[in-house]
Amino acid sequence: MKASVKSDYACRAVEALALHHPNTRPLRIEEIAHREAIPANYLVQILIELKSKGLIQSRRGKAGGYALAKTPREITVGDVLRAVQGDVLEMPLLLEARCPEEIKRAWRRIKQAAEQAADDVNFEEICAEAKSRPEMYYI
Amino acid sequence: MKASVKSDYACRAVEALALHHPNTRPLRIEEIAHREAIPANYLVQILIELKSKGLIQSRRGKAGGYALAKTPREITVGDVLRAVQGDVLEMPLLLEARCPEEIKRAWRRIKQAAEQAADDVNFEEICAEAKSRPEMYYI
DNA sequence: TAGCATCTTTGGCAAGATACTAATGATTCA
DNA sequence: TGAATCATTAGTATCTTGCCAAAGATGCTA
Numbered sequence: 001m002k003a004s005v006k007s008d009y010a011c012r013a014v015e016a017l018a019l020h021h022p023n024t025r026p027l028r029i030e031e032i033a034h035r036e037a038i039p040a041n042y043l044v045q046i047l048i049e050l051k052s053k054g055l056i057q058s059r060r061g062k063a064g065g066y067a068l069a070k071t072p073r074e075i076t077v078g079d080v081l082r083a084v085q086g087d088v089l090e091m092p093l094l095l096e097a098r099c100p101e102e103i104k105r106a107w108r109r110i111k112q113a114a115e116q117a118a119d120d121v122n123f124e125e126i127c128a129e130a131k132s133r134p135e136m137y138y139i
Numbered sequence: 140m141k142a143s144v145k146s147d148y149a150c151r152a153v154e155a156l157a158l159h160h161p162n163t164r165p166l167r168i169e170e171i172a173h174r175e176a177i178p179a180n181y182l183v184q185i186l187i188e189l190k191s192k193g194l195i196q197s198r199r200g201k202a203g204g205y206a207l208a209k210t211p212r213e214i215t216v217g218d219v220l221r222a223v224q225g226d227v228l229e230m231p232l233l234l235e236a237r238c239p240e241e242i243k244r245a246w247r248r249i250k251q252a253a254e255q256a257a258d259d260v261n262f263e264e265i266c267a268e269a270k271s272r273p274e275m276y277y278i
Numbered sequence: 279t280a281g282c283a284t285c286t287t288t289g290g291c292a293a294g295a296t297a298c299t300a301a302t303g304a305t306t307c308a
Numbered sequence: 309t310g311a312a313t314c315a316t317t318a319g320t321a322t323c324t325t326g327c328c329a330a331a332g333a334t335g336c337t338a
Contacts, residue, residue, distance in 0.1 A: 061335030113256035200306025
């Protein structure tokens with residue numbers, strides 16, 4: 001089991017929007033991509049997924065861009081992971097008939113532990129930590 | 140993050156060996172492959188990795204095969220996952236300089252939760268569950 | 279209403295990972 | 309010696325990942 005770069009990008013993009021919140025001016029793709037060092041062409045697709053899951057909202061045209069659709073406190077890392085990869089920890093093998101039930105139970109325990117940990121971190125906390133290290137944001 | 144078929148095969152192979160324990164006759168690859176419905180040619184490679192990590196042992200030649208190198212209680216799901224995939228939850232992005240520290244912290248929390256859950260299940264428990272459902276082993 | 283800036287959608291693609299197959303070698307035992 | 313087994317290595321079809329880029333849709337403004 002490996003964490004994908006995409007999931008990381010998604011969390012960092014949401015963090016950027018959360019740090020900008022509740023400023024009314026939306027952040028453009030290019031701004032987010034630059035701040036978080038994410039390839040803009042890839043970020044586009046990630047933002048679309050986050051939007052379709054109701055985590056962020058967008059506006060087009062001049063003065064367009066992205067903003068959170070909820071408060072940072074209402075968005076967890078688990079929400080972001082589910083938005084971009086379907087589930088915090090995907091286990092297709094839970095559907096396989098040949099996997100014995102007791103092994104499936106062990107897999108489920110791991111899955112639930114990861115899910116709980118992911119749902120336990122919201123972006124208000126993440127922003128608070130980020131702001132306690134302001135030096136990062138002058139580079 | 141997705142659980143691989145390989146990890147599942149590894150757990151099922153160790154379960155088969157644990158259920159056979161402490162019988163002195165080793166289990167042949169073909170036996171394990173048949174019992175757990177795992178492609179034999181693939182299982183070979185998995186068993187080699189489990190052996191190199193000291194979880195199982197082997198004997199060659201006639202009357203050869205595999206057996207556990209420890210008691211089922213001494214082997215956890217976490218041990219098996221680390222043996223076949225390096226870590227319970229791999230997070231190469233923890234090494235990336237562009238990922239802010241507060242996001243890394245969130246990733247670490249998820250990683251540790253999964254690790255703890257995996258280390259919390261040993262194969263004695265798994266065997267006990269399996270034996271409480273004996274119907275599976277007559278098919 | 280023209281035109282531009284932005285988001286949106288779609289298709290493509292190179293590199294790597296996954297889940298195998300298969301051939302050959304090495305070891306043990308009778 | 310030879311049969312049975314594990315051990316090693318190479319190959320490979322398919323899928324996934326992490327992007328790029330072109331064309332479209334929409335909103336703002338002059």
